[in-house]
Amino acid sequence: MSILNQGYYNLEVVVVDDNQFDSTANLSEELCFDPRVRVVRNPGSHGPSQARNFGVQSAIGELITFLDDDDFYLPGRLSSIMSFYEQSGDRYSFISAGRFAEMDDFSEIQPIPGQRFGVISLENIKFGNSIDIGVLMKKEFFEQLGGFDEKLSSLEDWDLFIRALKVKDGYKIKRFDYAVSRTEGRDRVSEREAAGYFDIAEKYSKEFGYKWTFIPRSKGLNLAGQFSLAKAVFYSYRSSSLLPARIYLSSRFPRMIRITKELSARRQP
Structure with a gap:
C-alpha cells in the first residue's frame, strides 16, 4: 500500500x-x-x-x-x-x-x-x-x-x-x-546472499581481477558461517586488502568496529 x-x-x-x-x-x-x-x-x-x-x-x-x-x-x-x-x-x-x-x-x-x-x-x-x-x-x-x-x-x-x-x-x-x-521469520531474498556473493565473484573475476574476488568470497563465507580468522588473514594477504579481516571482525565484534568508526569520524576536521 x-x-x-x-x-x-x-x-x-x-x-x-x-x-x-x-x-x-x-x-x-x-x-x-x-x-x-x-x-x-x-x-x-x-x-x-x-x-x-x-x-x-x-x-x-x-x-x-x-x-x-x-x-x-x-x-x-x-x-x-x-x-x-x-x-x-x-x-x-x-x-x-x-x-x-x-x-x-x-x-x-x-x-x-x-x-x-x-x-x-x-x-x-x-x-x-x-x-x-x-x-x-x-x-x-x-x-x-x-x-x-x-x-x-x-x-x-x-x-x-x-x-x-x-x-x-x-x-x-x-x-x-x-x-x-528485516522481521524475523519472513522468507527473504537476502537469505540466499551467501551463494550470491560466490556467483558475483565468479561473474566478474576476469573484469575486476583475481585479488578482487577475495572480497565477495569473504562476505559469502562469512554469511555462511564458514569464515574463520585464519581464512580472514589469508584472504587479506591474497587480496592485498584489509577488507576480509574487517568483514570477519565486524561480524564477531560489531560494537568494537562501530566505536572505532565513530572515534575516527570525530578526529576528522
Whole structure:
C-alpha cells in the first residue's frame, strides 16, 4: 500500500503474482479497485529476477522502479526521485535514495551503514552494494542492459547496478525513504546472499581481477558461517586488502568496529 500513498498519481503499479496458484483473491480492496493497479499472473516457481523482468515487460510506462512485497516506500519518495529526474534527465543511469531497516512492523528501526550519496560511480559499488532495489531507471535502458540476471542465486540488484554504472554514473539522493523489512521469520531474498556473493565473484573475476574476488568470497563465507580468522588473514594477504579481516571482525565484534568508526569520524576536521 505504501506505493499508493505517495501523493504521486501519474503512475502504473504492476503487481506480479508469482505464485504457483492464483493468489489475486488475497489482494486488498484498495489494490483491486485502484485504477492505477494492474495485476499480472506469472504462474509457476520463479526467482525474483524473473518476476521483476516479467513485470517490466508488462509495464507500459517510460520509467520503472521496483518495490519488494515486504518493503516500504515512505511518503514522498516517488515525488522526490521524479523531481530530481526531471532536473537531470538522462544524465544518470539510475536515481535512488537512502534506505534503513525496520523490524516487526516498524517497532524497531536501524540505520544501514556504508551508504554513499551524490554521484555514484562503478568504483563506489565495486566492493559492495549500497543501492536499494527501488531505483528509478528508464525502461529502455533496463532492457538494453538485459534486465536482471536470472542465473544468479541472489544479489541480482548489485549485478544490475554494476552493468548500469559501466555505461554511466548513477545518483543517490540523501533522503532516507526506503524501508527494508528485516522481521524475523519472513522468507527473504537476502537469505540466499551467501551463494550470491560466490556467483558475483565468479561473474566478474576476469573484469575486476583475481585479488578482487577475495572480497565477495569473504562476505559469502562469512554469511555462511564458514569464515574463520585464519581464512580472514589469508584472504587479506591474497587480496592485498584489509577488507576480509574487517568483514570477519565486524561480524564477531560489531560494537568494537562501530566505536572505532565513530572515534575516527570525530578526529576528522
